[in-house]
Amino acid sequence: ALGAVKGKVQSLSDLPVVAPLGFQVMVEGAKHIEEDDYYLTFKTEHEEDFGKGRWVESAGYDIDDSLDEETMPYLLENTGTNAFTLRPATWGKREVGDESSNPFPSFVGKKISDLFFFKNRLGFLSEDKVVLSEDSSPQNLFRTTVRTLLDTAPIDVTVATNMVQNLHSAVPFQDNMILFSERGQFIIDGRDALTPSTIAVNAVTNYNTDTSARPEAIGPFIYFPSQRGGFHSINEFALQDAADIYESTDITAQVPSYIPRSSYFKMTGSTTENMLAVTT
Numbered sequence: 001a002l003g004a005v006k007g008k009v010q011s012l013s014d015l016p017v018v019a020p021l022g023f024q025v026m027v028e029g030a031k032h033i034e035e036d037d038y039y040l041t042f043k044t045e046h047e048e049d050f051g052k053g054r055w056v057e058s059a060g061y062d063i064d065d066s067l068d069e070e071t072m073p074y075l076l077e078n079t080g081t082n083a084f085t086l087r088p089a090t091w092g093k094r095e096v097g098d099e100s101s102n103p104f105p106s107f108v109g110k111k112i113s114d115l116f117f118f119k120n121r122l123g124f125l126s127e128d129k130v131v132l133s134e135d136s137s138p139q140n141l142f143r144t145t146v147r148t149l150l151d152t153a154p155i156d157v158t159v160a161t162n163m164v165q166n167l168h169s170a171v172p173f174q175d176n177m178i179l180f181s182e183r184g185q186f187i188i189d190g191r192d193a194l195t196p197s198t199i200a201v202n203a204v205t206n207y208n209t210d211t212s213a214r215p216e217a218i219g220p221f222i223y224f225p226s227q228r229g230g231f232h233s234i235n236e237f238a239l240q241d242a243a244d245i246y247e248s249t250d251i252t253a254q255v256p257s258y259i260p261r262s263s264y265f266k267m268t269g270s271t272t273e274n275m276l277a278v279t280t
Helices: none
Strands: 018-020 024-027 038-044 050-058 074-080 083-088 114-118 121-126 129-132 155-158 167-173 176-181 185-188 201-205 216-218 221-228 231-239 246-250 266-270 275-279
Touching (some): 018 038, 114 167, 121 167, 167 216, 201 246, 221 266, 231 275
Antiparallel strands (some): 024 038, 074 083, 114 121, 121 129, 129 155, 167 176, 176 185, 216 221, 221 231, 231 246, 266 275
């Protein structure tokens, strides 16, 4: 009536209720499927070296559990009246799972092109990927359990398209999030709950966009630049009232050579004055 436990077991029922403090084991689950593997560490009732206790979900054996704070986005914090402090942010660690069940965010090792906040999650754009933090925990990008997929878990998805896309801007717009790439626009629908199981990033239009300036949301419109030879044109992006269809209109068609192309390019506007200002 003896059973040996070391390294891994087939199921949770194979584990004893008495074990050494800190003893770690992998629960294998289905064979040949790494995604359902998870790890447990034994915690004794009174922190003694050996005794009765419980098994707690933990991270895998000898894995890297931290993001590099120096190469992640920094935190600008209001620390007093007219006082701000710029410092590296403290990012959550990978406390459960391994590289298969709880991998690093897909932007690691790549350039982050934009940051945004949407539906109580901090978002990142990188190439054709959209990464969203844990719900209500903007500095945590890892799952807190791999035994089940929680609705609050971080989200990491690729835009649905048959073309190469490099996302460069995210703009909140009428309960949704509009993503801009050089060749098109995509939408994250925010009308329903945003979870790893329900999220979808769908293409809505295919207008060319100049990445030198960030699109600007002003009232019921988003304005974004395009290239026309040695000049910029400005487009007005809007949702049509009669249908769930987005369209864009070139509002500088009558002055096609008015705004010179520039590496430094910025737009801002006012709904009070119904005015769009451009610097080049």
